[in-house]
Amino acid sequence: MITYKNIGMKYGPNTILHDVNLKIDDGELFVLVGPSGSGKTTLLRMLNKLTVPTDGDVYFEDRKIKEYDVQKLRLDMGYVLQDSSLFPNLNVEDNIAIQLEQKGVSKAKRHKRAAELLESVELDPKKYAKRMPAELSGGQQQRIAIIRALATEPSLILMDESFSALDPVLRKKSQDLVLKLHKQYKTTIVFVTHDMQEALRMGQRIAVLNKGEIQQVGTPHDIMQHPATDFVRQFFDIKTPHWWDMDFLVASNALKKIDFNEQLPVIDNFKELMKLLTQQTQLDFQYQKAGYSMTSQKLLAYLSEEGGVH
Amino acid sequence: MKVLMQTIVEQRGEILKSLLQHIQISFISLLIAMLIAIPLAIWLRNHRRFGEIGLQIAGIIQTIPSLALLGLLIPLVGIGTVPAVVALTMYAIMPLYQNTYSGLTNIDPNLEEAAVAFGLSKWKRLQRLEFPLALPMIISGIRIALVMIIGTATLAAFIGAGGLGDYIMLGIQQNNNYYLVIGGVLSALLAFIFSGLLKYMGSSKKRIYGGGIVVLLFLLGIGGNQVYQAVKPQPVNITIAGKLGSEPEILMNMYKDLIQQDQPNAHVTLKPNFGGTTFLFKALKKNQVDIYPEFTGTVLESLVDYDKKTPKDPKKIYHIAKTTLAKQEKMTFLEPMEYENGYDLAVTQEFSKKYHVTKLSDLERVNDKVKAAFDPDFSNQQDGYLGLKKKYNLNFSEVNRMEPSLRYKAIANKRVNLVDGYTTDPQVQEYNLVVLKDDKHFFPPYQGAPLMNSDFAEKNPQVVKSLNRLKGKISVEDMQKMNYQVSVKNKKASVVAHDYLVKHNLLDK
Known part of the structure; x- marks a missing residue:
């Protein structure tokens, strides 16, 4: 469990953070979201002591972070940066196992662990373990960066704008991968992003920050339904409702999955779907190479549930 | 090729x-x-x-x-x-x-x-x-x-x-x-x-x-x-150095041959072309070298404090140099060889004919026509150009300082028309130069002899004995010939030195 207690951060006359109180539960995928300069990255960096708060204390497993041995603390945390930040001079295996190497784990064990992790992201260890980062595609690099954070089986993984530099397709894939791995390993993940779509997609709970202050903490649903401040409402652009997003629809349980078939009509966005469903009561379609079925009744139910926003 | x-x-x-x-x-x-x-x-x-x-x-x-x-x-x-x-x-x-x-x-x-x-x-x-x-x-x-x-x-x-x-x-x-x-x-x-x-x-x-x-x-x-x-067991180690040029190198090789004939276990290291006069003298003082060939005149002019006029008699010069060195520097200056080596000034044939210059006193007339190239030592010393200027009332229009051999090249290429040199230099012959007569006897005669620290001489009496065999040997012609062999004909100094010693029965083989 992570607890931020009365955290303040000042650089000279500038206040970066003001009286932040926050609890993050074990096993949670927690998102810190806010525009640039809101202090979200500063909050994250307090967890691995890259930044030390000027006021208040951060607790990790009921101990003040500042009381931890910094190296030990960091070795037990995964970290994924904005670009993959793979060490260009080390091969994939050595990159993945770098923290284990520092911990003094034997070479054979490191090799085994790297192979395990590579398999978990569908990269053949025989093929990829000895490759250099430059020989990988951007997506593969990002996958390696993610599993590198898992190498020591850490209890906490920090992700700092990890997917911001990726193109939309890769970003979605990476998000899916993290969601999948999170389900699998139940590791606590603190995820920083400035992208509200990403925040809604990833976060079990979300903390919205602006100008060094927490605006709201809650589930995506809470935030969408009951934005606590005008800032939150504006930031999440609630005029275009979140349920307008096809991905959100797919993630909800409103759609019935059916077998994929090339013949199915292709639907790209929510508007098309609505239009077609005004003409027929039931529609089978494909979206991003998957088959779905939807009835107008289900659509209405979905809208009544999600659309209750003022 | x-x-x-x-x-x-x-x-x-x-x-x-x-x-x-x-x-x-x-x-x-x-x-x-x-x-x-x-x-x-x-x-x-x-x-x-x-x-x-x-x-x-x-x-x-x-x-x-x-x-x-x-x-x-x-x-x-x-x-x-x-x-x-x-x-x-x-x-x-x-x-x-x-x-x-x-x-x-x-x-x-x-x-x-x-x-x-x-x-x-x-x-x-x-x-x-x-x-x-x-x-x-x-x-x-x-x-x-x-x-x-x-x-x-x-x-x-x-x-x-x-x-x-x-x-x-x-x-x-x-x-x-x-x-x-x-x-x-x-x-x-x-x-x-x-x-x-x-x-x-x-x-x-x-x-x-x-x-x-x-x-x-x-x-x-x-x-x-x-x-x-x-x-490994060290035999007697002797380091012999020399100034720039072929002549010191030939002499050093002679020293080496003579020392090793008498002491076959002596380990003699030669450091030819070691540096200029003051540099060598300092090195000797610091025991970085043991022996080097030096000239009697140079000792008085540049190395010791001697404010009287340098005499013209070679024997007197040697005597004063030897005693002064012993007193001021605790050095031993062995007996000199026969040949006298001194500075001279040489001009091209063409220059000599055009302006009718054959002796140093002729130069005063053509001060403005002279483009000189001097060895840096020569241009700075009282026994060189500085003294010469006063004695013969000279004031050349152009004086260049350059390395000894470059200066001969300069005159050969007609870049200058007057150079300083030594009487034993082979280039006079090679480039067909005219040596001007020192008609007012300005240049003191220089004789070469081995110079060493006195404590070295005391510790190595055999070396002193070996080197003293060169006393009164080697004429000007011998030296000129040997210099010619080495610097023009590119023979090895060690070979030329060895041949001379054998020929003059100073060495057994």
């Missing part, structure tokens, strides 16, 4: 020795510089302010002309290999430090942050990330340093460190282009080959390790050899 090949074949032993010496000096300097510069850069990379200061200092050292730096080091560390290695090391530090420093400080900050956030220790970060990423820069620094060292090491010959510079210096001294070619081409080739090797090594990790092992073995070899040299 034929002569060049012949020179190479004749001197292959010496050439190889110079080459190895060159490589040795260069490598030792490079390694020391690496041991200093790379850890320094690693240490200072996290203290940027000091790091930048380090860059400035290294840059300043780089701008000191190499010859000046070598000169500055002599009072501190003496002569020979040590100052050469020190100077070369100082030069090499700059590119090594600069490249290592910028290699380490220009690493992507994201990677650095990742490494820190992963909890990697400083050492791990250096070993696994920073050093490998900076390595290409460091290797290019090593290449730059090595090429520079190999080039600059040719100057080390001027302070007696040997190497290929010996050939370049000899080439300039004796106006011998073949020596120049040998020294120049070999050092260029050396730089080229080693630079290529380093590039090849730097292209893969395995090769870097391989290269490291080779260098290590090489070092062990040098170290082992040094230890062996230090441990």
